[in-house]
Amino acid sequence: MSLWKKLFGDEKQGSSKDKLVDTSVQHVISEPGFYNEEIPGTLDLGWYYSKNKNEFQMAKINQKDRATHLYVIGASGTGKTKFLEYLILQDIEKGNGFGVIDPHGDLIEDIKGIFSLHYSYDDEDISKKIVLIDPTDKTFTVTFNPLEKLPGVSISEQVNELVGSFRRIWAEAWGVRMEDLMRNSLIALGEAELSLAELPAFLTGRSFRKNVLDKVEHPLTRDYFARFDMMTDRTQITWIEPVMNKINAFLAEERIRQMFSSTKSTFHMREIMDNRKMLLVRLDKGKLKDSADLLGSLLMAKIQIAAFSRSDIPQSKRVPFYMYIDEFQNFATESFAVILSEARKYGLSLIMAHQTLAQISAELRSLILGNTGMQVCFRVNRQDAQLLAKETFRYSGEGAKIYPGGEWEHYTEELQDLAPRCCYAKHKIEGGVIPLQTVEIEPAWEVLGMEEDEYAHFLLSYPFGKNYLVSRKELIAHTQKRQKLSAKVVEDKPAVEKHIVEVLPMPAREKPERSEAKKPIPAHLEESGVIMPDTPQKGKSQHRYLQTLIKRMAENKGFRVVLEKSVADGAGRVDVSLERDGRKIACEISVTTSDNHELGNIEKCLAAGYDMVIMCSTEKKFLEKVKSLASQRIKAVNQEKVLFLQPDDLFFYLEKEAASMSGKEERVKGYRVKVQYQPVAETEKNTRREAVGQVILQALRRMKEEK
Template structure:
């Protein structure tokens, strides 16, 4: 549906209460001539979640970019979990172009998480306490993350070990970087458990400590291997060594800030999935903690998740069903239905009021045609035509289903120039200028400082544990 076929008629320009989606073919009300009309969706309908599916190269990532760029202009709070990195880089450019004139906006109101940054890092402690959620509740959510990422090695023993270990670490305001030490060092474990109040956790490790050394080693070997592999990348490990995160996800939501998470899978490999899943779990907890403020005071927060199937745990279906009441609106993108567990697929198709289908396979077309236009199912020629249309959609064209209003429209997504083109600059020069603006600078710390503090803190923890053990031996 190239725009050159018709004159462009803007009609009504979507206001801050409406998000422009793209151009749809229509007819002029006065002349009945074919025209292109700008189609939008209300912010109220966005609250029902937006599901976007399409093959690689079909234009769905650029579509997300056009939506997020409008969120920047409208002053909306949003987050991006970007599985590849290009989306984050472009949004940094748009932020720079749109907000560089606002004093301290880029440093104070944008949080940039980029584990590949060689000089600086955000600090993120997924074990940090969340208001209104018990340590056991936090541990349960995080165990779901590890269960998803480490499913090939998962078992009941690993689940019990991890859950009780996480409870102990959370109650002591510790981090994932102390997990291997807790499991392997008797004195440190005893020192930590002295401060644990959770009775089941204490009982678990009382039994654990009575095991023969070789049995304990068998119990912890798989868990230690997985955790150590995750922490072996220094850039990733340094994110997790500080007890206090440099950003507060609840504050990000309530204060309508912008969160950019760049998960460059080319550099991070499998660590990208675990990092993304941990952040998503904490975002879910932050949203659910909004029970302490009246519904009328909860401001919307839009969370874009590209390749979301890599990060969604078994509890994600519950999040889809309940997030709306906490004003967390999800925009979920991926490539095909085969990537989803049947239960998650059913939840998405049921709970996402807005759905956009870019070019998809024959199998996916059969499913999504029934979802979007079931009225022609009993018309074989019409049914076959619609399925073929879904398979042959051109680049950056999609079919949008609005379950709230009803109906389906075909659109061409908005044309958004690359940030450096909008700035009329060479791409490398523009990126250097964006980097100099220190986007997210208030939440970053030099890696050297983080590493120095970690080593000092670890020495102090070991010294305190040894001193406590010495006092007990002296008393005995």
Template sequence: MELWLCEQLIQASYEKNPAWLENISQLTSIARGKDKVTCMQMMWGTTQIKNFLLGNNYTPPKIIQGSGFTTVPSQKDQQATQTTTTATIQTGRKATATTYSHYALNGLLIFVVWILFLVIIRNMLRFFYDVFNSRRIIYLKVLLPRGQSKLDREQEKELAKDMKEKIWRMAQVFHNMHKIWSLSMRDTVMKNIFDKPKFTLIYHYEDGILDFMIGAYPEYQQILEGAISAQFPNCSIEKTTRPHFFKRKYRDIMPLEPKKDPIFNIKIYKQQPDDPINNIVDAIGKVSRYDTLSIVIPIKPVGHKFNLRSQKAVDRLYKNLSVYEHRNQWRKYIIMPRKLIWFLISGPSKEMMTSKKEEENVTMVRMVKAKEDYLNSMGEEAALPFFDSGMMIVTSSDEKENLESNIDNIVSGTTVYGDEYGNEIEDPQTKADMFWWIFKPLRKMALNNFIIGFFYKKFDFGINELTSLFHFPDATYNRTPIISWMQYKVLPAPENLPIPKDFNGYIMWGVLAETYRWGKLDTILADYKKHRAVAETMHNEEVWEPIEKFTQTQLEGKEIVEKKDEKWNMKKFVRSMVQKKWFWYKLYKDAILLGTNIYRNMLSPVYMKRDDRMRHHYCIGKSGTWKSVFLQTIARQDVRNGDGLCLIDPHGDLAEDMLAYIPKERAKDVVYFDAGDENRPMGLNLYEIATLDEADRVVNDATEIFIKMFGPEIFGPRLQEYFKYGSLTLLEDFEDRPTLLDIVRLFTDEGYREYKVKKVTNPTVKNRREKTFNAMGEKEKQEIIPYFSAKFVSFNTNRLIRNIIGQTKSAFRFEDIMDNGKILIINLSKGRIGESNANLLGMIIVSKIYTAAMARARMKEEDRKDFFLYVDEFQNFVSGTFADILSEARKYRLSLIMAHQYIAQLEPPKGLGDVGGGKNDVKAAVFGNVGTMQSFKVGAPDAEFLEKEYAPVLSTEDIVGIANYKAYIKLNIDNSTSRAFSMNMIYTTDYKNKKIVAILKEYSGKKYGRKREFVDAEMEARLGGSTDESKLPEKTDAEKIAEQEAAIVAANQPKLEAPHVPITQERIAEPTPAI
């Protein structure tokens, strides 16, 4: 190895790779391969090599004789080597430059690929995030009141004076929506990675109704609702199901986009004399009610980059320059492809030929006022937040030709946003026609799966532009009939709603009066499963799957059932049971569930405590508004709580249906009084008293009953006098118990009258009889007695009613019913017994219950059990007794729950005067004493009256306009009446058992009723006839034993409690069936 050769090769290698100077060992290795040790020895080490390469003090090594190394080459070799070295150095320099270029290009390529990779990854992450979270998006339907009432108009004037101020409130909502992405570090990270948050503004037209919806992720629901309710305090925000964009056979999608660069504004609402959405809404109104149409506007907040660009653009436009800076002229050709085509045809524009220095010397120029106003609005918009937006028209129809006309209608409606100097919205028809086979399937797929944020042309809209395109309607300025308004005013529940504690082990399921999720209570409550009143249960649910889905192996052990499918074709199905979580409301012993308040997607169960119920509950509403359903729902809760109650039904359906909800442990507590049961009539004696102290009250109640039935004009003061003194005469005799049938006999049978008068001990009654009646002339008697008797003849001749009120002993004691917590269900079906008979029996029962309640005065307060009296259509039984119950029964733990249809039913008959101790104005008693007042849908006269009760939150129009199956209620809470709020009813059939109905009827009939043959015989004997005992049915051994037991019990009772009836046939007590 020659020294000079080592030096040249190392020099050449260094020039190729200067970085190897720090690694001399590698440099010599590359230069000489395996001879690197020899080279290093010849040049005396790495330090000498480095000095040689850097041109420092390098001392060549001396020639070592005899070492085998030749240190000085020959002249020829030196020249050849010099030539080779020079060429090598020049080649190395070229190679070095090529290497640098190569590395730079490779680095740039890697950088570009890396950026593309990151963009693809980011978009994939965003896409898959949207795919997996699309089902989480909730849709809020915003409804506003029509504002037809004076109260609404006054409130609106306080909020906004004109149209533009009202529209401006929506801009404030968008302000709050824009701030969501920067609320926390997490939101910022989610924005940068997953492009979150995203919102969707939707005009959705279906079945002739236009809804205004906003879609959002559930974590932003409360923020969004708060932003909307702050600007629209009277609105209703309802959670709704996802809109169905493609419900019809044929469908089409058309995206909309700005005609110019989005940096130019569309014409906003501030520049228009009318509400701009009127054009869109009117265009939607032209669409057939059998088609569907939606305008979908996806939006997401963006940062300030677009604001800066807009501000620069405005500055340039004020100088009459192009919106694009000199160095950015090429951008518009990318953004606007048609400008690129024009550039290729006509060459570069004047702006491209202008230098940046020339542009900087330009000052602001004068322009026409219209253009200046537009630039001013553009500058104002540039200072406001922007949203990355899009727009799509989605329509479906069963008629294919309707699709194009539907889209054209909407496109024509957007022309109102066009401006001569600004932007306008258009449909990119050319692109749509050229690339429909790419974009339409993607857009349909995205919308079908509710992936709203992809496959549309994105552009930026400012807050005022978005507000102009989408805001909630106002009835003053938006009068198109297709707009969906609030059906009624929704009011929040008070903050101090009762919170019950004593769970009774029962739950309530059923259907809520709500459109969201079809009102299914279990699915609605799934969103509120952490609420303390919500119970979670596991339920076995039947699943029916077509047999075609299973293989032969999978069918082993499966239950195969043949049944009809949706098209009523017989097919085979595989039946299986799947366990599913269900969510229900809990029921409590210390409170009952009335319904649910739904206010801005917050569900609040409305419970009513026991003590508050003692101040009575009044319901009013038109027919078919669920009054009876409501009464049954709360009565069933009393049954399960073990409480006593009486339900009076003048129609019969409610009473019969109530029997199906009696639990088996309470079957023996049921007394079912069916007035239409001819075979086993139950006795109900109006004149049944325990002591003479009760006589006056019974007579007064009876007098009011007949005044209510016949009216004061017919049953006037003279007849009232005869009736009162005659009743008091009959009640003096405890040996022969009187009934209502005896009142006529008293005036028509002289021997009977003399017999009864002899037993009278009251001097006033006796004096009246002897001096007044006996002093009457025969002519006067012939005139007055038939007229008096005619009022009661219908009760004597009608066998059905006669067999009930003619029995001397009532079938049951009302004191026993109340004190022992029994269930008394009264069926007074007008269709079976007649209206007047039903009214008479109902008033007798109410009077009896009140008398039994007043008898509790002898009991200790802690021993008085709660008893609840339910009266449906209570106007049929109105008398002064109701006024007494409302004012006095609370202390005796008697609660009255009453329902009827309209207030005029409570008006006292004209000319009633002071009859009944001045307590006949039941209307005044109801509205003066009732604790809880509840109204369903009512008529205008009633609404005017109730407006005073519900002031100041409800007007007459609000009360009239309430939807079916919903109510306004003023709830008694801790002895204080709350403000009015709205409440949704619950329809439930939980724990229903139809099989027990017949058993309970039979049980009550045999235990409390008597066979018709015996009752007929008793009535015939009582009315003066004779009885053929041979025609009576023979008693069974069981009947005889029961009769003996009854006689033993009667013998142990005080004489006044069980008087003997002097007729040929004694009362028959029959055995009761087993339950």
């Protein structure tokens, strides 16, 4: 179904034609086109319909406006998560630093797919710039000590934020006594450089507690436990039991306990923010239950602490960091109000999404609606629609004449009846409300031309966040050693007390295993003498950049594009495979490979039945060398099927191909549209070729400088 029909419906199906925009569809002669103007420093939101131009245009906001936060609300299945995914896709392409807290797991998996389209598996950025926190991973994990000391931040400040997380999650059992005990216990463990996993031993073991308190300097905490130790055992148990019940339930989940078992974290929020890294937090609530909410709240507390610690650098040097929080109400503590009002000063921008207003308190709702510069509303229930209609739209006074039920009733019904992937976006900074259709993102496995099972195996080869992971096997051994030492101290054996607070060595990080086995060359190809080249380490980011560039060029000309398409029964892959109207074109990209290797790639593509094979490289001399070699080894009848082009020449080759089909119906990024191509004058063509070449050259030069 075309986007036009998706938006305005099909008369045969009886769908409404004015759900998204107020226009007379019956007067439109042809389906509208699509226009997305490239404007530096902006972020795309989605398509809106321009009645005057009869085209869909891309709505954009200034990147700077993101500092005032973005709020997204909508019922389940309305398109909120895919909307977030499109924003994240752009952050990846722009090289922005960002974080994602996903309480379900599907969004993180889709983001991994996006990374696989932008980075090769052996790209260092996959290991260094991505921090993946996935407690459900059975083999590897990060370690996280929320009590770890941070430069310029006192333990007391950190504990204040952490206590807020515990207070929100354990609200039903919370009280003044419990808060005092938790606060002072965490301060003691933090100053003694221990972890949250030591809390049960600290509360139940007098000798262990004494050993820890010997290292504590905080006067109020020392006084608190001096009074505590004067109590009878029975009284202490009465005080301790509520905390023990809660913390043991949290640490009973083995995967969670292992994460908190080390005194040193393998990642640091401040370093992630300052260096434009990407934080992915996969909290599968179906498996982790309530532990997911507490873990997410503790991480949010550390993010806030890290952001506010940026006060030690000038505001101009605070690199923007975009924090996406799906189902944010699960992690919103009392200090969330402070984040909303103050975080933008420290370069932290929030993108918050959830389903209904009933999930948050009236106070938090008021803070969000008053402190977020962008608000996006998908379909909501009637109760929410009544409130959000007055927040989103302006009363004109003329609605009573136009709408039978009145103006506010019309707006309420609009928000109730929005189709999937349709929303209203309000820009509170510049003013105005526009109806949008979100951008549909093709799944990574389809882009790569793989079956879902094959794609899942392919994704396992990517060492996401390898530099921050430790082996669970070694971590278990590390934890057991610490527990044995703790147990001996609890049993009042002074001989080992002096060793208990020593930091044990962290287990070595292992590289995630992946299969490196090569598939055999199919017999029919081997007999024909086709050379199946090995796949060397490509030019990493440069190679991926050119792949993505060609993909976009081709999609804009109506081609169906698949990256790393499997050919020859899985024995080889084509860098970029293009197809349109039955015509198949293979593009092979060379950055660092040899001429013989690329000749083998050309032969592979010809044997796979491609109508045209394009050898693409930024180096003209290299192309001439491969062309000379091909003239000697490839049959004359096949030489006409091979072109040797630089990226800018490839751009105009695709434009020429598209022009030869002028007036035909095409697909542009999945949408069927009518496009009329006009011939380009030779002088204009040269000017554009020079501009395209300059853009590519500058991009590749930046990549070399970043290495």
